[in-house]
Amino acid sequence: MSKKSNSNLKRPCSWREVRREFRLAPNVAHLAPMLFASHPRVVRRAIAKHRRVLDRNPKRAHDDLEINDVRVLCSAASYFGCSPNQIALTDSTTMGLGLVLTSLKFSAGDQILQSEHGHYSSDAAIGYACDRYDAVRVKKTLYDSDDPAEACQDEMVHQLMSGITDATRVVVITWVHSSSGVKLPLQRIAEHLRQINEKRPAERKILLVVDGVHALGVEDFELREGCCDFFIAGCHKTLCGPRGTGIIWGSAAGWNRMRPTIPPFGRDRIECWRLGKADIGAIGRRMTPGGYHSYENRWALADAFDFQLEIGKQRIRHRIHRLAQFCKQRLASMPHVRLLTPMSQDLSSGIVCFNVDGWEPDDLETELARNGVIASANPYKIPCMRFSFGLYTSRRDIRKGLSVIQSVGQR
Known part of the structure; x- marks a missing residue:
C-alpha cells in the first residue's frame, strides 16, 4: 500500500x-x-474514532461529511481499480439493487432477464421495476437446482443467452449463488452481451447488472468498462467492512440510463439547487442517496478496503x-x-x-x-x-x- x-x-x-x-x-x-x-481491529478503531468526533463535536463531523466520504470513495477505487467518480455509496446490497433496478429507464414491454437462482432481494427489486414500468420479467434456469455440483460454464452461458430477445434491456445475475455456492462465468457472459450489443443502437443495448456481494472479499477482480454495467454489493460480509455499508459501481452507459430516485447531499448539490443550476458533479456522488447515515460505520469502510489491500x-x-x-x-x-x-x-x-x-x-x-x-x-x-x-x-x-x-x- x-x-x-x-x-x-x-x-x-x-x-x-x-x-x-x-x-x-x-x-x-x-x-x-x-x-x-466480524470487524478487524483497524475497522473497530476507525468506527470508535469517528463516533467520538460525532459525539464530541457533531458540527465538525457535519462539516467533514464530504471529506470523509471522498476518503471512502478513494479507498474503494484503489481496491476496485476504477475511478472514485463511478462509485455510489449505499447501506446494503438490497438498497443498491432496489435503487438501480427501479431507477433505470424502461418502456412498457421491455424485458428484464434474470436467472432462477438469485436472492430474494434481486427478485423483489426486479418485480418492483416491472410493476412500475410495465416491464416484463423473464427467468431462465442455468443449472439443475437439485444437482448444482454438475453445473457447467458452457451450459450456464447458453441457457442465459437463450433468454435474450429484441426486447431485452437488462440482464440481472448473481455472481456467486448463496443457494448453491455456484459461481457464474461473469467474464464470458459479459463478452457475449458485448457481441450482441455491437449490433444494437445505444437505447436498445443490454445492461448487465451484477449482485456481487458473495464475490467481494473473495475473488480478485477489478471493475472496468466492459466487465458489467452495474456491480452492487454490501460490504459487511466477507470484505469484513462495517455493518450497514455498500457500494454501487456503474459504467458510463449504465449511469447514463439511470434516473435518480433519492436526492443526494453535499455542498455542491445544495449550491446547484440554490442557484437553479444543473448538477454536473461526479455521477457516483449524484447517485449516492442523501440524508444522514450511520457515518461512523460508513467512514470506517475506507479502513476495511485498505486492510484487504494490505493483505x-x-x-x-x-x-x-x-x-x-x-x-x-x-x-x-x-x-x-x-x-x-x-x-x-x-x-x-x-x-x-x-x-x-x-x-x-x-x-x-x-x-x-x-x-x-x-x-x-x-x-x-x-x-x-x-x-x-x-x-x-x-x-x-x-x-x-x-x-x-x-x-x-x-x-
Missing part, C-alpha cells in the same frame, strides 16, 4: 496474525462470514479457495453427505453447500451450534447447509465443522 496502514499487521503477515486482528469468540468455529463478518487480494483469493477446496474434498468423501457445490474453483468461490442424509438443514445448523460450530442453513426453496470462509477462517475451524458432520452420520 502507498498509504500508511492503521492496522497492527506486519508485512508479509501470517494468517494467524490476521486472525488476531478479529475479536472472535474463542473455542468456536466461525463458518458463516457470508452473513455477517493482498490475490493472496486472499488463493487462501479462501484453498480452504473451500479442502472442505469440499472431505465432504465429498463422506458417504452420508451430498455435496452441492461444484468442485472446480472456476465454478465456485467461498461458499460450500451440502446436505446430510436424515437431517433437515435447520436442525443441522442447531446441532452444529450445539457443538461450537457456527454455520448457516439457506433460506431458498431447496434448502441446504452452508459453510463459508473468510479472512479469519482456519483449517482448524473447518476440521471442527467436518468432525460434527462426520459424527452425525454415525448415529
Whole structure:
C-alpha cells in the first residue's frame, strides 16, 4: 500500500496474525462470514474514532461529511481499480439493487432477464421495476437446482443467452449463488452481451447488472468498462467492512440510463439547487442517496478496503479457495453427505453447500451450534447447509465443522 496502514499487521503477515486482528469468540468455529463478518481491529478503531468526533463535536463531523466520504470513495477505487467518480455509496446490497433496478429507464414491454437462482432481494427489486414500468420479467434456469455440483460454464452461458430477445434491456445475475455456492462465468457472459450489443443502437443495448456481494472479499477482480454495467454489493460480509455499508459501481452507459430516485447531499448539490443550476458533479456522488447515515460505520469502510489491500487480494483469493477446496474434498468423501457445490474453483468461490442424509438443514445448523460450530442453513426453496470462509477462517475451524458432520452420520 502507498498509504500508511492503521492496522497492527506486519508485512508479509501470517494468517494467524490476521486472525488476531478479529475479536472472535474463542473455542468456536466461525463458518458463516457470508452473513455477517466480524470487524478487524483497524475497522473497530476507525468506527470508535469517528463516533467520538460525532459525539464530541457533531458540527465538525457535519462539516467533514464530504471529506470523509471522498476518503471512502478513494479507498474503494484503489481496491476496485476504477475511478472514485463511478462509485455510489449505499447501506446494503438490497438498497443498491432496489435503487438501480427501479431507477433505470424502461418502456412498457421491455424485458428484464434474470436467472432462477438469485436472492430474494434481486427478485423483489426486479418485480418492483416491472410493476412500475410495465416491464416484463423473464427467468431462465442455468443449472439443475437439485444437482448444482454438475453445473457447467458452457451450459450456464447458453441457457442465459437463450433468454435474450429484441426486447431485452437488462440482464440481472448473481455472481456467486448463496443457494448453491455456484459461481457464474461473469467474464464470458459479459463478452457475449458485448457481441450482441455491437449490433444494437445505444437505447436498445443490454445492461448487465451484477449482485456481487458473495464475490467481494473473495475473488480478485477489478471493475472496468466492459466487465458489467452495474456491480452492487454490501460490504459487511466477507470484505469484513462495517455493518450497514455498500457500494454501487456503474459504467458510463449504465449511469447514463439511470434516473435518480433519492436526492443526494453535499455542498455542491445544495449550491446547484440554490442557484437553479444543473448538477454536473461526479455521477457516483449524484447517485449516492442523501440524508444522514450511520457515518461512523460508513467512514470506517475506507479502513476495511485498505486492510484487504494490505493483505493482498490475490493472496486472499488463493487462501479462501484453498480452504473451500479442502472442505469440499472431505465432504465429498463422506458417504452420508451430498455435496452441492461444484468442485472446480472456476465454478465456485467461498461458499460450500451440502446436505446430510436424515437431517433437515435447520436442525443441522442447531446441532452444529450445539457443538461450537457456527454455520448457516439457506433460506431458498431447496434448502441446504452452508459453510463459508473468510479472512479469519482456519483449517482448524473447518476440521471442527467436518468432525460434527462426520459424527452425525454415525448415529
